[in-house]
Amino acid sequence: MKPDLHTLGPLIALIALVILGALLNPAFLAPANITNVLARSAFIGMIAVGMTFVITAGGLDLSVGSMAAFLAGIAIIAMNAALPGLGENWGTIIIGMGVAILGGIAAGYLNGALITKARIEPFIVTLGTMGIFRSLVTWLADGGTLSLDYGLRTLYRPVYYGGIGWITWPIIVFALTAMAGEWMMRHSRFGRHVEAIGSNDRVARYSAIDVNRARLLTYMLLGLLVGLATVLYVPRLGSASGGTGVLWELEAIAAVIIGGTALKGGRGRVWGTVVGVLILSLIDNILNLADLVSPYLNGAIQGIIIVLAVVLQREKRTADER
């Protein structure tokens, strides 16, 4: 198959950024820095992979950042609560992980069910649940911070900081998620259905595809991945507050769009999303390493990249039509 411009464009931008980074600061290519960039990308990255499916099916989820904060909160509460009974061991931590992942699936189901069964616009539903999850975690933390027991935190720490050699667990899990996501989008019936629904849901319905079920599944998949991201995020700080995961939803959506997935649905590019996430993290990293531009302008540069990515995609479009 021919590599198409939608995936190639972001990839070229990514390579250009890597070269730029290496020229500006030799420390950029040091393993420690690369590990750092990749590990920071991992949370948004996993969420963005799930978001790719939701957007490709013609949906949207604004609640993922709040959902991550909420899941981190209830996971910490669950672990602290299980501590007296089970003790300071992996059993307790697995309970916390289970709560985050099952909670994520349930939260995704809630979003998906409101969208497919109650037939409310995805934007409205997830704007609502975004507020609800954010408010719930603030309430659970009583306006402050929910902290994991110190002993558990020490035990749990290696899940974020440890790994195989310098490749830490979040990077490994992100890579596996991305590969699985790409495979599902390209080679599974589910992926084909998702693209068909986003392309024209009436055609999908007239092709005996259970449109609502597939849509619901995209939200549950996203919830699951938010849960997974949370499992890897909690050991980083060992706490959650009303400020956890703020704006993650927008970063995830931005990564999906930069990667060449159409916001209106129908065309999903999981590899593109991965590239998009890396582009966003690299810009941040390069601005921090080089004194060329103030890091405070990070958001502005990312904004330009997002708009540029969409403009470039559109130009390709019109060229097609001629």
Add this chain to the structure above:
Amino acid sequence: MTVLALQDVSRRFGPIEVLHHVDLALEPGQVHALIGENGAGKSTIMKILGGFLDPTEGQILLDGQAVRFASGPRAEAQGIVVIHQEFNLAADLSVAANIFLGRETGGWRLDHQAMRRDTAALLDRLHSPISPDTPIRDLSVPNRQMVEIAKALSRKARVLIMDEPSAVLTHREVGTLYEQIDRLRREGVAILYCSHRLDEVAHLADRITVLRDGRVVRQAMRGELTEDGMATAMVGRELQDFYPPKGSHSDRPALQVTGLTVPGKVHDVSFTLHEGEVLGLAGLVGSGRTELAEGLVGLRASTGEIRVNGQPVAIRSLRDAFASGLAYLTEDRKEAGLLLDKGLRENLTLASLSRFGHLRLDTQAEDVALDRATREFDIRAPSRTMIAGKLSGGNQQKLLLAKTMLPDPRIIIIDEPTRGIDVGTKAQIYAFIRDLATQGRSLIVISSEMTEVIGLADRVLVMREGRIAGEVTGNDMTEDRIVRLAMGVRGEAA
């Protein structure tokens, strides 16, 4: 006296020349019909006349003066109005707002009353019961067409270019359309009328231009060309075997429907379809034909008893229908049939993906299926990686037929098998349908074209207001009989 003319006009898209030295003249007070197969160059001519496209060679003459329209609005300022096949209406705005879109009356504050009044007057002229305040979204397709016509009337057109205006209209509305065309003709408007319906062309046109492969192959005045002659000129060969010979079918019932009701649309419909039979389903637009089909295959909620090969089956979703060996080919090819922005392969296999691998889709097997389908249904695609939207209407329809047949259904319901496709492809599709019946499959063909139903079906059911109004077979299968049943008229003479 020619108002608008093309003189020796050619048009190229890249290396491909789609129009070769075309001459065409529109006279005031004349209806000029433009006919030709899909891809013959009709839309390119309409686009050039409407000012949406410039010719590569040759010139456009307006009142004898060479002109070059840069864009649509400038042509429109000269009184050249195009009614496109795809509607140009803003769905959320009212009828009045649409008719005056871009030419709103009033100063800083819009004069809503005047626009509403003028709209009401226009609609009145068209005998249309639509209220000027209704949002377009709430209108049926034929009513939207009426709004488009009203909009064109309001533009005080000197030249009116109509692209298949009757394709979506009901019988009565077509009558109103003809009346309006007559009226405009009397008022001295020059009309270019594109249509696939040759009976309508014979009825309306003062002058006929036949296009084939971008060339004018025949120009004739009223009465000089029979429908048969037009078809022959369009296709470039004789069309003796337009409809395949009918076959004989067994008496074994393949599908028995008893008391099928789709709330609000179809009431208590019962019929039997035999093995190897082609059953026609006629009726006016809105008589419940499509709704009956959709209720039958689980796309709409319905009640009633359905038996397949004598066994009762419960069909609650299209998936259930597939499991019982039923398939439905939609009338809405572009919005419900094909994913226009996806490839041929994705479209072909979409409804039967479970046959192509359990966990991992077997794209090689899909490609094999595509090869087979392109051969069997003669789908002419320049490239197998192209998107479905780039195929011509006829090839899209063949692809849709291939998609519908892929799960190997025994009972196939085909809704408007040849809507908007050219004569040559029509004949091919009729042959496919007959072949399927000869293979022992049973078919229901829904069509608004009487000749099609009569030419194709072994037996015809006529629907009216959601019920079966009657059945015609053998020598009774005449246009007259069917129209009477469809419209609820008794007696002999119309």
